Each structure stands twice: as structure tokens, then as C-alpha cells.
Amino acid sequence: MNRTQNKVQQIPESDDIQKMDTQTEAFRHNRELRKLALNDDYLELIADLIAKTGEARTVDIACRLGVAQPTVTKVIARLKREGMVISEPYRAIYLTDAGRLIAEKAKHRHQIIVSFLMAMGVDPAIAEHDAEGIEHHVSTETLQAFMAFLDRI
Template sequence: MLTPSMEDYLETIYELMKEKGYARVSDIATILAVQPSSVTKMIQKLDEKNFVTYEKYRGLVLTPEGEQLGRNMKQRHRMLEDFLRLLGVGESTIRKDVEGIEHHISPSTMRSLQSLVLFFQEYPEYQRAFERFRRLQAGTAEDRSTENLKVMDE
């Protein structure tokens, strides 16, 4: 089992490897907004689990299993962003919600969500119908439940 924190690290290391070809402790620390010492500790744990390893000259690299997991994390993150975007959620809320939600999505839930995203992409007329429906809903909901939502927005 991976912890949410391990998932974030694997995703970040995977992204850095793809972008730059290497993943430095300082870059990981900046992206995840943690201390370099925390990064070092987590890398040790990921090393024990055989998800990362150190190679002479190249430095930190993902093992094949680590790379597979990192790719999965990245795909899941992107898919959730696409899904919330499709629902009309704003970008800053998407960023915040996805960082939390992604760690609690089972593979089977992910497959179903992915299908829904593809479904709307394949049938844009259904997506437009939903879009109209959502705007109408938002209009009528505003009058009656602004109070409820204020409490939750706090």
C-alpha cells in the first residue's frame, strides 16, 4: 500500500524525469513545498520498496515498477482534472480538490470516471446538454441555498 505522500512523491519524480531527465532533491522539495531533509527521508523509504534507486552518474532514478506507479499517478491526476473541468469547476478549485481526491480513487472508480470523460468527448452534444442543465441549476440554486453553502465554504 502506498501512502498519499508516497503517491505525491512518485508523481513528482516521474514528472521531473520526463521533463528534465533527472530528479534532484532540491527540485522535489520545491514542487512539494517540503524541506530537503523530508525528501531525503522519503527517498530512503521509496528505495526500500524498490521504487527508486541511485545510479552512478545519473543519480536518482525510478525503477520500472516506480515508473509504472508514477505514470499511473500522473494519469489519474490528469484524468481527475479533465473530469472536473468538464463539470465546469474553476481552475483553482480543481487544483485544490484534485490534490486531495486523487489519493482516494480506487482503480475501478478511476476507470468509470475515465469512461465518463471519454463519453462526453465522444458525444459533445450530450456535454452541451449537461452544460445548459448545469447553468440552469446554478441559477435556481443560488436563490435558495446560498446560506447552506456559506457555512461550508468557511
């Protein structure tokens, strides 16, 4: 808990202290978001597979994400521990309410960002690609600014 390296060596301007702390918080928060990004990817994809085929199978998730099947099994086990997902051995995977909520929010953000990037003149394929990465790092405020822009045009 104690962080000895928090001692300030060369005394910075008070503005710099403020900036440092917010930047540190941003780093912390973004490290957290990078973890959650993987959850979003899985849950969004599971929701998509269920919508299209009625269920989400390990093999299909692995294929779509471009990872090996045991990797999926392991991540799903974690998502299960975290209450995002339901699954019985050798059976398909389904979402809990919590998981579905996250998936829906992620899809919503995704769609807005794709639309926004396209409105900015970005090629649809690239917009789709970039949105996949950006969607996990956009705050509610920024998302609203994007939506407001889409409304204005």
C-alpha cells in the same frame, strides 16, 4: 492480532453488522491509502522532473513539495528500501520500473480526475488542486465511471 474490542456490546441489526464491517474495512483501507498518497506524490513528481530535466534532484523535489531537504532525503531513503527508486550518494534520483509504474498510474488518474472535474464545471485551478488530493482515493470502478462520463459528453 486478537482484538478484544471486537466483541459486540449492544447487539446490532444484521444489516448494521454488515455495514460496520465494511465501514471498518473502508477505514483500514483509507488509512493505508493515506500512506501511499505520499509515495504517489514523490514518484509522480520525480517522473515529472526526469521528463523535464533528465534527472530528479533532492533540492528540486523539496522545493516543489514545499518541504525541507532532509525530509526529502529521508523519504527517498524509504522509497529506495521499498524498491521504488534508485540513487547513489550525492547523485540525482531515478525511478525503478516499479516506481515508474506507480508514477504513471498516478499521473493517469490525476489527468482523468482533472478533466472530469473541469467537465463538471469546476475552475481549472481548483480542479487541479482538488485532484491532487482526490486521486489517491479513487477506486478503479469510480475512475471508470468518470471516464465513461467523459466519453458520454
